[in-house]
Amino acid sequence: MPSRLTVVLVSLLLATPAGIFWLWLMILPSRVALLCPEGCRCEKEGYYVNCSDAGLNRFPSILSRHARELVLDGNRLTCFENDIFISKGLVDLRILKADYCKIRRIELCSFNGLTKLTHLSMKDNEISEIIPGTFETISRLVYLDLGINIVEHLETDVFNGLVKVKYIDLVGNKLQYLHPDTFVRLPNLQSLFLSNNPGLQIPIGRHFINSHSLTQLCISGCNVRSVSVETFANVSALERLDLSYNNLRSIDMNILKVLPELSVLNLRRNWISEIIPGTFEKFSRLEYLHLDHNMIEHLESGVLYWLVELKAIIWKETDCSTSIQIRS
Numbered sequence: 568m569p570s571r572l573t574v575v576l577v578s579l580l581l582a583t584p585a586g587i588f589w590l591w592l593m594i595l596p597s598r599v600a601l602l603c604p605e606g607c608r609c610e611k612e613g614y615y616v617n618c619s620d621a622g623l624n625r626f627p628s629i630l631s632r633h634a635r636e637l638v639l640d641g642n643r644l645t646c647f648e649n650d651i652f653i654s655k656g657l658v659d660l661r662i663l664k665a666d667y668c669k670i671r672r673i674e675l676c677s678f679n680g681l682t683k684l685t686h687l688s689m690k691d692n693e694i695s696e697i698i699p700g701t702f703e704t705i706s707r708l709v710y711l712d713l714g715i716n717i718v719e720h721l722e723t724d725v726f727n728g729l730v731k732v733k734y735i736d737l738v739g740n741k742l743q744y745l746h747p748d749t750f751v752r753l754p755n756l757q758s759l760f761l762s763n764n765p766g767l768q769i770p771i772g773r774h775f776i777n778s779h780s781l782t783q784l785c786i787s788g789c790n791v792r793s794v795s796v797e798t799f800a801n802v803s804a805l806e807r808l809d810l811s812y813n814n815l816r817s818i819d820m821n822i823l824k825v826l827p828e829l830s831v832l833n834l835r836r837n838w839i840s841e842i843i844p845g846t847f848e849k850f851s852r853l854e855y856l857h858l859d860h861n862m863i864e865h866l867e868s869g870v871l872y873w874l875v876e877l878k879a880i881i882w883k884e885t886d887c888s889t890s891i892q893i894r895s
Contacts, residue, residue, distance in 0.1 A: 602631040618642065632656035639665040646672045653680030662686040666712075670694055676703050688712040690736070697721065703728035714760070715739040723748050731755055738785075739763045747801070751777045758783040762809070765790045770798060777801040785809040786831070796821045807831040811857065815839055818846060823853070833857040835881070842866060847873050858882040 606621035613631030617867055620641040621627075628646075630637070637660055647670065652660065658680045659811065670692040678684070684705045694716040702708065706728050718740040726732070726749065729762035731753050742764040759781055761767060767789045769775055775798045776784070782804055791813035799805065805826050815837040823829060824848070830852055840862040847853065855876050857880045 568691050604629050626651055630655050635659055636662040638787040641667045644668045647677035649674045649676040650679050660684050664688045666690040675700055681705050684708055686710045691715040697725050699724045706730055708732050710734045712736040719740050721749055729753055733757045738759045742767045744768050747777045749773045756780050756786055761786045763788040771795045773797055774801045783807040787811040795819050796825055800825050805829055809833040828892050830854045836860045842870050844869050854878045856880045
């Protein structure tokens with residue numbers, strides 16, 4: 568039993584602001600520990616919660632309500648249910664990662680309450696469908712990664728509400744068709760990754776994507792056989808275009824005329840055998856051109872004449888093991 572002197576000293580200590588602060592520091596670690604789910608690691612006073620590879624088969628039940636970053640990678644969660652985050656009081660989340668979790672279904676109102684979320688990653692799951700309206704309540708989202716899932720089709724309004732999103736990754740899905748207006752309501756979208764969707768239809772006679780803000784488009788490994796002026800006519804702000812690892816045999820010389828801001832063009836690993844003189848006529852913004860691993864054996868002397876801003880052209884490692892010679 569504490570002596571009267573001890574009681575008096577503690578009482579005097581707690582009567583000062585410094586004493587109260589000391590007591591708070593003593594209590595805080597145990598409080599955070601209580602809020603950290605079993606198998607998880609909680610740091611930065613509970614703001615960072617890492618439950619990766621924790622053997623979870625359902626959403627963790629005890630979480631710090633002021634968590635700002637939650638990592639759920641490598642568990643077996645299968646489904647994000649309606650109101651799952653708001654029901655846990657996780658309204659301060661900025662970053663949510665749920666990669667490799669076997670997620671199959673995302674219910675319509677799963678992300679209710681996450682009004683501060685800026686980063687969402689659900690890569691390498693088994694998601695086959697995104698219901699229109701799923702993202703409407705997370706309007707501050709900047710980064711969205713849905714790569715390596717099994718999504719085949721996206722409705723035109725599936726990304727409604729993502730007015731601040733800059734980056735969307737749909738690499739390695741099973742996309743078959745994209746409506747041109749799928750991304751048109753995303754005024755800040757800058758980077759779109761669609762690579763390794765081998766069944767994706769890339770149209771020749773109409774627009775592929777309508778976007779006035781898009782600066783980077785990657786559609787490598789999509790079995791593209793041909794593209795035309797109409798394909799890229801409505802993405803005139805593009806600065807980087809990746810068409811590598813496709814089945815292109817030629818390039819329409821007029822494509823670059825509708826892409827006046829293009830500085831990087833990646834055409835490696837195709838079947839292009841010739842660059843027709845005039846292809847780059849009056850086109851001077853291109854800085855980097857990748858032509859390696861094609862079937863090109865020579866370039867006419869005037870082919871690169873208009874590329875006055877060109878810094879590097881990669882062309883020597885061809886599949887036919889022949890170095891390209893520029894004819895004089």
